[in-house]
Structures are given as structure tokens and as C-alpha cells.
Amino acid sequence: MSAPQTIAFIGLGNMGGPMAANLVRAGFSVRGFDLNPASLEAAGAEGVAVAGSVLEAAEGAHAVVTMLPAGRPVVEVWSQLAEAVPAGTLLIDSSTIDVESARAAHALADARGCPAIDAPVSGGTGGAKAGTLTFMAGGSDGAFAAAEPILRRMGKSVFHCGAAGAGQAAKICNNMILGISMIGVCEAFALAEKLGLPQQALFDVASVSSGQCWSLTTYCPVPGPVPASPANAGYKPGFAAGLMLKDLRLAQAAAKSAGASTPLGAEAERLYAAFDAGGQGARDFSAIIHMLRGRSEEP
Numbered sequence: 001m002s003a004p005q006t007i008a009f010i011g012l013g014n015m016g017g018p019m020a021a022n023l024v025r026a027g028f029s030v031r032g033f034d035l036n037p038a039s040l041e042a043a044g045a046e047g048v049a050v051a052g053s054v055l056e057a058a059e060g061a062h063a064v065v066t067m068l069p070a071g072r073p074v075v076e077v078w079s080q081l082a083e084a085v086p087a088g089t090l091l092i093d094s095s096t097i098d099v100e101s102a103r104a105a106h107a108l109a110d111a112r113g114c115p116a117i118d119a120p121v122s123g124g125t126g127g128a129k130a131g132t133l134t135f136m137a138g139g140s141d142g143a144f145a146a147a148e149p150i151l152r153r154m155g156k157s158v159f160h161c162g163a164a165g166a167g168q169a170a171k172i173c174n175n176m177i178l179g180i181s182m183i184g185v186c187e188a189f190a191l192a193e194k195l196g197l198p199q200q201a202l203f204d205v206a207s208v209s210s211g212q213c214w215s216l217t218t219y220c221p222v223p224g225p226v227p228a229s230p231a232n233a234g235y236k237p238g239f240a241a242g243l244m245l246k247d248l249r250l251a252q253a254a255a256k257s258a259g260a261s262t263p264l265g266a267e268a269e270r271l272y273a274a275f276d277a278g279g280q281g282a283r284d285f286s287a288i289i290h291m292l293r294g295r296s297e298e299p
């Protein structure tokens, strides 16, 4: 029997920790590194071999996955990798970062002769634990083909969206739709309340009419109509408003550099920035309904 393939996993936080654990369960030998000792310890308990640095984790690995908070640490870690790993080592970044940093990371990998993809995810910490994430990937056909079997052990749906940076582009476009649609659904409930229309009546009509969308039927921002939505659990995330703000900022930065007109995306960013500045960034992003009603909390 051949030895299991070794994967290095850098960034073992809320998402990376359970993703690395799923690779262990799938039979890979996983070596992990994180700046935070508590994250390293938790990953160790899931069978990840704990390394003392990025390069120690990457030594002898056939692939390296990064799952980091922002573009700068991704470029820093990939710079280290691009000076040390053998040509041919597969590099995968699953963080949500700006398109420019993603392309800079690809350029570092290209210069080293390493196939690379940006492969951000949708599905949150629940999807990371359950192995049901959606991956959206950017990079060459060859790099995608090499990465797909690894991604399929951490996710349910895997899409090749195009060349370098296309995965990040898909991610921020999707989340811009989500931010805008959540605000629209919240405004509709706030208006219905003023008009004396019961919440359930609005839900029953809109969920089978042209107002139907994920923010309404899966993630309804008022308690009641969708029992599993965060509104029924005190707006505990779920998907924190601070993370939505990060993604809306990435969308606006991309729109600015590409010269795209996104007025509703810009307004969604402004509203989530105000919500975050009011100390609400750790609540679920659907809790913005309170601010849109003109109140900070439920009555």
C-alpha cells in the first residue's frame, strides 16, 4: 500500500481547523501551522500533525492549503512558500481576499513553477465541519484538475470559474448579492410592520412570489417563518455582520479598480459599516433589521 499523500494546512481557525480535520478523515497525512497556539492544539486533537512554522509544515508536502484572514498574510505566506517548496508543489488558497492579492499570490507560484488556484468557499463554519462547502476556483485547467480531489474531501460543490482570481471574483460578487438582498428583505419586513401586515403573511406570499430569495426563505431575518434562521436564536452567527462588511469592502475595492458601477453594493457597504460601528459586528448579519427599523434591538 502506498503512503498517504501529505498536505500542509496553514491557518487552522474557525474554518481551517475543521477543513483540515476533514482531510485527516479522508486519509491524507496533514501537517498544520497557525500563529495561534490554541488553534494548533485543537487541530492536533483532530489528528493534524502540528508544525512549528509554515516551512516546517510544507516540507515534503505535495500540496499546501492556506486559510487566512486577509490578502496580506496570504501573500506573506505564499512568498515564503515560493522561496522554499519544490517546483510542482500544488498551492491552494481558500481564504476570502481581494482579487489583486490573489493574482499576486498566483504570480509568486508561477515564478516558482507551482500550479496554484484561488478557491474561496461559501457555507460557513457549519459547512466546514460537515464537509459540505461550496468551492469556487480560479487558475489553470491543470491546477484545477490537481486540486479538485482535495477540495471534494472538504466540500460538496466545486466550480472552476476561470483564470487566476476568478474564484475570488465569484465569491465577492455572490456576497454582494447576499448583502443587498438581506437589506431588501429586512426593509420589506420593516415596511410590512408599519402597514400592519403580519410577518408570516409577508413570508407566505413573498416566498412563492417574485420577491423570493435565499435571504428570505433560508435566512429569514425575523423569528418564526424559518425556524433554523439565526433570528430564532438571538441573532447568534451564522455569518457575522463584520464578515459581511469585509466582503462588501472587497467588492467595492474590486468595483473601483475595475471601473464597475455598483451603487447598491456601495450603499450596502455603508449600511453594514454603520451597523458595525454601532458595536453590532459580532451579531449575525440578518440582525441589521434592527438598525433598518430605526431601533438597535428587538422591542
Ligand code: NAD
Binding pocket: 010, 011, 012, 013, 014, 015, 016, 033, 034, 035, 036, 039, 067, 068, 069, 070, 073, 076, 077, 094, 095, 096, 097, 121, 122, 123, 124, 125, 238, 239, 243
Ligand atoms: P479565523 O480568524 O478563525 O482563522 C484564521 C486563522 O489564521 C487564525 O487562527 C490565525 O491565527 C491564522 N493566521 C493568521 N495569519 C497567519 C499566518 N501568517 N500564519 C499562520 N496562521 C495565521 O478566520 P476564519 O473564520 O477561519 O476565516 C478564514 C477565511 O475564510 C477568511 O478569509 C474568511 O473571510 C473566510 N471565510 C469565513 C467564513 C466564516 O463563516 N467564518 C465563511 C466563508 C469564508
